[in-house]
Amino acid sequence: MLSGGFRLYSSARMLAALVFLLLCLQPAHGQTCSDGFLFDRRSRQCVDEDECRTLPDPCRGDMLCVNQNGGYLCLPRTLYSQPFRPDPPPFRPDPPPPVRPDPGYPDTALGFPDTVLPPPARAGEPSYPRLRTTAHCILGYSLAEDGTCNDIDECETNSHHCNPTQVCINTSGGYTCSCNEGFWLLGGQCQDIDECRYGYCQQLCANMAGSYSCSCNPGFILNPDARTCQDVDECEDEPCSHGCFNTYGSFMCNCDEGFELEGDGRTCIDLDECGFSEFLCQHRCVNTPGSFSCICPPGYYVFEDSRSCEDVNECETGNNTCTTAQVCFNFQGGYTCLDPLQCPLPYIEVSENQCMCSAENPACRDQPFTVLYRHMDLSSGRSVPADIFQMQATTRYPGAFYIFQIKSGNDGREFYMRQTSNVSATLVLSRPVSGPKTVVLDLEMVTVNNVINFRGSSIIRLTILVSEHPF
Known part of the structure; x- marks a missing residue:
């Protein structure tokens, strides 16, 4: 990928590069040079190789070969008419190989492998942009035909190292291995999270692979949050034949006085009070819906307690058949007419x-x-x-x-x-x-x-x- 400028590294890396450069300048026997340089025995130094002259057809088509210190560039001829400064791609620098720069070019780029700055332009020569001389991309990117570095999708090319339980997520220049929602990484494997064990649901919980499902006990409904439950007011649907009392998670039916609950706990039936005790009424008990009544035989009336029978004094009320010559004598439940003595x-x-x-x-x-x-x-x-x-x-x-x-x-x-x-x-x-x-x-x-x-x-x-x- 082409670059319009060089990034300076930290002072520590610069110091390491300078030490490396000094070592390369020391005389040595059997000295080898990096790609793009040849060893000059006379000067005992690595000098630039002019690939544009030594290589047959180094550039294709109408591309122009431009020699650089340690390499060469194939550039479109249109680049001579205007400056070219492409943006540098993200990269991960490789370990720097030994470099023996041309002594005529002191402006050496430190910290970039196989890369040096081009020599200053001479009078009458065209001005070229300051570009990287060796065409390659950092790890995680691939070089396109147009010279750009494109991200490699390791997930799509199946070049990742995620295990089968993990999910590959592509990133710029790399990838990450992750677990799906509902799983977590344990012992290098994605294992299901048992949400029920950690109380995700308020009442009933069913764990599933990568998920869970909440439900409620009878008498409750699930809230919109799908986790908590709220009480159902069953009395709104009038489940009882008489009265209804809502309780937490259920309801209770009650009956009016004189009725009792059927076995279903909802229906009210008449309570036969007369069957409870023969002493409920002094004479005779008559059951009525929801109640009862006491009746008395002829000659009696029901007393204020609604249960006892009291004698009717026919002689006092005048409700008798005695003549004026007779004397009316009242007794319990009746009367008699006494003739004159x-x-x-x-x-x-x-x-x-x-x-x-x-x-x-x-x-x-x-x-x-x-x-x-x-x-x-x-x-x-x-x-x-x-x-x-x-x-x-x-x-x-x-x-x-x-x-x-x-x-x-x-x-x-x-x-x-x-x-x-x-x-x-x-x-x-x-x-x-x-x-x-x-x-x-x-x-x-x-x-x-x-x-x-x-x-x-x-x-x-x-x-x-x-x-x-x-x-």
């Missing part, structure tokens, strides 16, 4: 609920002195034992004592009398009684006075209305 003979009525048999009447001699009519209600299946009625003497005589007993009506032996004092006793329910049922008991109080040799009795005719239900 009619005392059987020989009894006479002394009050609205009491009959008396006079002692002067011979027919009353063996009859109870008075009969008092009373009514009461009793819940079916009431727990026992239970005190249900109190009986007491209203008139007391000196020296008398009293005996209390059940005279009639206790056929099933559900009741008994327990005397609580000299003048009183209590009716006790000893066995449960199931209704609806009406029980009429004659409770007798016998008065005994041994002082006057008197024995008499009084009766309380107690009518017990037993309800159908235990409330």
